[in-house]
Amino acid sequence: MNACRKAGLAHFALTIIGKDRPGIVADTAEVLFKLGCNVEDSSCTMLGGEFATILIISHEKPFSKKQLEVEFAAKTAGGGLSAFIRTLKDDEVCYQEPTGELCLVSVYGSDKPGIVFRITRELADRGVNITDLNTKLIGSPAEPVYVLMLEAALPQEMSVEQVSQLLENLKKELSVEISVRLITPVSL
């Protein structure tokens, strides 16, 4: 990622979450458009009955967090939506993308406490960097099933087989299914 073209821009992380309804993204985008902000990166999704938007936005300097706060305060005043804004430092904007293999870990089984914690702790302790993660409670109320899917960048020397091995013990302990596969993009 060419981060250096971002010099001269002020960057902010903006998260907005509220009860889902049509128009949350449009309302947010309208405010940003009118302020002259760029949406550099974003991920928005429904979580339960909430709609969550996470955006990295930029604006030519000078531009202050205050200006964003004023506009979003007006938008969220009616209730239902909450907004959070954080100013990003240059070293947060000009980051180094992970370079190791990318793998997908899928975990599912009867719901029980600790699935997310145990899996992610095991990975974190080995320097595995989660880049994306989703969980969902599915199944019937009588037999709830927990599903966790995550994508992670491995440290330079680590293989997918090693990750599989690493999580093997948790399969028994948590009585869940765990599979790991390589999803490093192919360059065509």
Add this chain to the structure above:
Amino acid sequence: MAVQRILLYPNPILKRMCRTVERIDAEILQLVEDLVDTMEAGPGSVGVAAPQIGVSLRVCVVDVSNSRHGKDNNHGRLLMINPEIVASSGNAVMREGCMSVPDYTGDVERATEITLRFSEPDGTLREFVASGFEAVAIQHEMDHLDGLLFLDRISSLKTGLFRRKSYK
């Protein structure tokens, strides 16, 4: 040696349907050579299609023999003029990236086995079955000949698995 610059989207040539090669002449042979040189120059590149170097003709090259996914299952260096897929079966998803669309990747569903027909630079008509990563690479390069990028084929959001279930 004539390594060409890879055109990046939004260059309009990348979205154009390429013309069929009517006659294999010196110009076409030069084009094939340029495609090979450009493929070899790209780090880890396994294929280049003519529109990626600015030529709107149905010519592409693929060689997965040095790649980790294709090294055990390939037909070597393929120099394809007017390639056609005459049959295909199976499907599998792979996360693809493209030299013409840098910094972005997406999951694309492709046939796992294709029957391919094309003319060699010497005019010989060749037909064979390709599978695995070689088949994916061929389909990706052939899409360029129809003005399609992997962005036109992304099969689902990364989180698509969860989105089919409705809330109760």
